[in-house]
Amino acid sequence: MENLAYMxxxxxxxMLILLIAAGVFLGIYIGAIPGLSATMAISLLVSFTxxxxxxxxxxxxxxxxxxxxxxxxRSAILLNIPGAPAAVATALDGYPLAKKGLAGQAIGITxxxxxxxxxxxxxxxxxxxxLISKLALKFAPRDYLLLxxxxxxxxxxxxxxxxxxxxxxxxxxxxxGMVGMDPISGVGRFTFDxxxxxxxxxxxxxxxxxxxxxxxxxxxxxxxxxxxxxxxxKIVPSFKTVLKYFPLTVRSSIVGVLVGALPGAxxxxxxxxxxxxxxxxxxxxEVPFGEGAIEGLIAPESANNATIGGAFIPMLTLGIPxxxxxxxxxxxxxxxxxxxxxxxxxxxxxxxxxIVMSFVIANIFLLIFGLTGVKIFxxxxxxxxxxLFPAIVILSVVGSYAINNSLYDIFWMLxxxxxxxxxxxxxxxxxxxxxxxxxxELIETNYRRxxxxxxxxxxxxxxxxxxxxSIVLVLIIAFMFLSQSKWYKAWRDRKSK
Numbered sequence: 001m002e003n004l005a006y007m008x009x010x011x012x013x014x015m016l017i018l019l020i021a022a023g024v025f026l027g028i029y030i031g032a033i034p035g036l037s038a039t040m041a042i043s044l045l046v047s048f049t050x051x052x053x054x055x056x057x058x059x060x061x062x063x064x065x066x067x068x069x070x071x072x073x074r075s076a077i078l079l080n081i082p083g084a085p086a087a088v089a090t091a092l093d094g095y096p097l098a099k100k101g102l103a104g105q106a107i108g109i110t111x112x113x114x115x116x117x118x119x120x121x122x123x124x125x126x127x128x129x130x131l132i133s134k135l136a137l138k139f140a141p142r143d144y145l146l147l148x149x150x151x152x153x154x155x156x157x158x159x160x161x162x163x164x165x166x167x168x169x170x171x172x173x174x175x176x177g178m179v180g181m182d183p184i185s186g187v188g189r190f191t192f193d194x195x196x197x198x199x200x201x202x203x204x205x206x207x208x209x210x211x212x213x214x215x216x217x218x219x220x221x222x223x224x225x226x227x228x229x230x231x232x233x234k235i236v237p238s239f240k241t242v243l244k245y246f247p248l249t250v251r252s253s254i255v256g257v258l259v260g261a262l263p264g265a266x267x268x269x270x271x272x273x274x275x276x277x278x279x280x281x282x283x284x285x286e287v288p289f290g291e292g293a294i295e296g297l298i299a300p301e302s303a304n305n306a307t308i309g310g311a312f313i314p315m316l317t318l319g320i321p322x323x324x325x326x327x328x329x330x331x332x333x334x335x336x337x338x339x340x341x342x343x344x345x346x347x348x349x350x351x352x353x354x355i356v357m358s359f360v361i362a363n364i365f366l367l368i369f370g371l372t373g374v375k376i377f378x379x380x381x382x383x384x385x386x387x388l389f390p391a392i393v394i395l396s397v398v399g400s401y402a403i404n405n406s407l408y409d410i411f412w413m414l415x416x417x418x419x420x421x422x423x424x425x426x427x428x429x430x431x432x433x434x435x436x437x438x439x440x441e442l443i444e445t446n447y448r449r450x451x452x453x454x455x456x457x458x459x460x461x462x463x464x465x466x467x468x469x470s471i472v473l474v475l476i477i478a479f480m481f482l483s484q485s486k487w488y489k490a491w492r493d494r495k496s497k
Contacts, residue, residue: 009055009354010361019059020358024365027067031083032075033399038068038084038325042332054336054351059358061332065325066362069305070114070370073297077106079392081212085203085268085438086304088431089275091211093289093296100292104374108235109294110301111370112242113249117302118363120253121260121309126356128257129313139262141449142463146473147262148443151269151435153276153477166432169423173436174443176201183445196408203437205400205409206416210430212396213417216389218424235374248278248295249302256303260310268438270307271300309359315340316352 010016030041041064049057072083077094090110097106139147152170179190180200191197252274259270278289278299285293315326330340338348400413420430454460464470 008357009350010059010357013055016055016059016358017361019056020063020361021365023060023063023065024067024362025063025369027064027069028071028074028366028369030064031068031071033083033395038065041068042325042328045332049332050335054338055354057332057336058351058355061329062355062358063362063365065308066118066305066359066366067369069308070111070301070366073110073114073301074107077103077110077297079212080215081392081396082207085207085434086271086300086307088207088211088268088434089271089300090297092275092431093291093293096290096292097297102292104235105237106297107374108371109237109241109245110297111367112237113245113298113302114305114370115363115367116242116246116249117253117256117305118308118359118366120250120302121257121306122356122359122363123309124254124257124306125309125312125316125359126353129317138469140467140470141446141453142460142467143469143473144262144442144446145450146464146470146477147269148439148446150473150477151272151439151442153481165428169428169430170432170436172419173206173433173438174440175436176206176433177203177437177440178444183441184448196406199404200441201412201437202404202409203434205412206437207434208396208400209413209416210420210423210434212392213414214420214424214430216392217417217421220389236371245294245298248282248298252278252299252303253306256306257310257313259303260307261313268304270310271304272435274299274303305363312355316355 010020027038027041031038042061045057045061045064049060069084069086072087073090073094074083076082076087076091077098080091080095082088082091094106094110097103152174177200179197181188181198188198255274255277256270259273275296278295282289282293282295285295287293289296311326312329315330333340338351396413396417397410400409401407419433423430423433450460450463451457454463464474
């Protein structure tokens with residue numbers, strides 16, 4: 001009963017509910033702007049809410065966090081520019097739907113699956129926090145290395161029919177991801193004595209260039225093509241449709257929670273893993289993946305919203321951030337005199353249950369705001385390309401500069417735009433390149449840590465078969481590798497017939 005009383009705190013102060021609603025509303029539109037991330041938004045809020053009451057500060061932060069994670073899908077669907085790295089997979093099937101005039105339907109099913117994923121993440125946070133946090137602590141550097149390799153195995157699912165071209169694109173991304181200081185020794189690599197390159201390449205900058213600017217370059221020669229009118233008469237998906245895809249939503253959400261609970265993994269990886277999992281497990285989709293498959297929207301969107309609850313588990317129970325956003329949240333809680341960690345639920349149990357209820361309320365408002373204003377939002381796709389393309393470039397420049405307030409990021413963004421154009425021109429997918437940049441640091445850092453712990457490479461290889469978590473991950477990677485082979489695909493096709 002005492003826990004229930006803590007969860008009712010927002011209802012005792014209506015202003016808290018209004019702050020959560022305001023945060024969700026702002027977050028949706030902030031997330032839709034390429035380059036403006038949840039980390040950036042909450043970082044600004046920490047200084048803005050410094051003198052606020054703790055509950056009020058947390059209320060608007062929770063709202064913005066949920067809104068921004070969802071908002072990245074809007075620009076991914078409408079413009080093929082993911083508002084955040086977690087929306088990369090969403091663009092693969094969302095944008096083809098918009099090109100068919102079905103942007104309203106895509107946004108509707110994305111909203112519902114995001115909310116369901118968010119609620120599953122909240123339940124996991126409320127019920128399974130101690131259990132999942134203990135599991136996350138058992139992951140050693142070798143396990144994170146295997147997890148990163150598992151991420152690289154996804155390239156065959158990211159918008160290409162050729163696994164070889166996918167791996168080439170991913171290799172380009174991994175190579176570019178190693179520009180900057182060595183994560184262990186601090187020595188500069190591939191910097192050409194340029195101090196601006198010591199900090200490396202921001203993957204959000206690469207994301208904006210590879211998806212946004214390259215799309216403008218690809219379509220600029222076809223700017224007189226007729227504008228596709230969007231069908232927005234049916235935005236809210238039917239209960240039958242939601243029920244049909246509910247098992248996929250639940251599976252993807254569970255993966256999102258588990259990946260979110262791993263420190264440093266986050267929604268980027270969970271969205272890509274679940275997209276790949278959906279592509280492998282869904283039999284006979286109505287539309288092939290990459291051409292507007294509804295399953296290609298549901299899996300990543302439910303996963304990256306469930307990741308929010310998962311990322312809060314190690315933060316609140318262990319004081320370990322699950323991703324960049326929760327790292328900022330730890331600072332925010334510390335500023336307000338709180339100490340995330342094992343003693344949080346003992347010393348301040350009301351805070352834990354207040355955060356849980358704030359997430360519940362945020363997801364309710366996400367459903368409301370996500371399904372309203374869609375008709376106005378979809379008008380973006382109907383804007384003449386002569387007006388839309390300059391606007392996209394301007395937004396890309398502003399978003400790239402806003403990441404680090406650096407002109408070099410703008411140059412990188414333009415360079416990635418040209419690279420993306422060349423890749424698309426020769427039918428190479430751009431999504432694996434972004435994946436490679438995201439995973440480069442995770443691969444290298446954990447490889448180096450694992451080598452330090454195991455002393456030699458042979459010992460490291462042997463350690464993969466000595467620990468239960470490592471063995472499970474090795475088996476998953478082996479299955480993913482075999483499932484991309486031609487003989488397996490031929491066997492699966494014969495079986496489906």
